[in-house]
Amino acid sequence: MLAKDAPTIWNALKGIICVYKPADVSCNRVAKTVIHKICSELNEMDCRPPIDYVSIEGDPSGELTVITKPSLADDPLVVGPRYQPKDIRCTWSSYLGVNTSGVLLLGIQNGTKLAMRIRNNKLVRAYRIKGLLGLATDNYYKDGKVVEKSTFKFIKAFNIEKLLASMQAAHQRKMFDTCGVDLQSQAAYELAVKGPIRPSHSKIPLIYGIKCVHFEPPEFTIEVHCINEYEMYLKALMQEIGMKLHSTAHCTGIQCIRHSYFNLDHALLQKHWTLQNIITNLEECNDIIEEHKDLTIQENIALQYG
Known part of the structure; x- marks a missing residue:
């Protein structure tokens, strides 16, 4: 279930997602499109308010007053949207050529480490x-x-x-x-x-x-x-x-x-690259990886092909 506040969703963006890469589109373009979609929808949700600016006003020889108010230096109208593409790490577990379409695994945030392990295992x-x-x-x-x-x-x-x-x-x-x-x-x-x-x-x-x-x-x-x-x-x-x-x-x-264990049924089509679907897909993919994490590479290959 998708939460209504952006910070909760942001903390949940950790793992692998499975998307369907169109032909004649590079993996880099796919990753940038997914990142842009995540950021744009996060910024439309309830984000954190600007941090408070604390000032002490009054006569130093008399009574001083502590005033707190939203800091303009942290306002989205000044510093830009809360969530920006540069804040999200994303990499693919194995490269698909420009002319190749189909199943593509992307690691999001801490999931990039898992994506690199999948890439190195060459399944x-x-x-x-x-x-x-x-x-x-x-x-x-x-x-x-x-x-x-x-x-x-x-x-x-x-x-x-x-x-x-x-x-x-x-x-x-x-x-x-x-x-x-x-x-x-x-x-x-x-x-x-x-x-x-x-x-x-x-x-x-x-x-x-x-x-x-x-x-x-x-x-x-x-x-x-x-x-x-x-x-x-x-x-x-x-x-x-x-x-x-x-x-x-x-x-x-x-x-x-x-x-590996991911097929066309797990892959999100481009029209489904929404934050809700991405979070749901991320949870499903993480469950699949958790289910097979204790198998050796040889056992994984035998199960996938056998």
């Missing part, structure tokens, strides 16, 4: 990536210059499914290679029974699962569960799929549908 994220067969662009994305055209009518759904299964198997082998373990050894078996393997290096993108969820040539959509990924890597992945299908392809859209 699993899931994406829906749309592609278009028959055209290749210089930047692997739909706004790039077309550099090659090719036929695609011979490509069937089972061709993509077979290719994606092969790519997933290759990445699973890569997981053991990055750990320095022979795939046929007992050590590899012991690692496998513990669940999905976390890569030893934070800069190596690894795919835990990849499948085709929509195929209507020339358009198709794949779902990817991965770690350590970045936007250009996902765009290049679509181009690689086109080449391995003996055709061409480019990316037309990227949507993050899940980050």
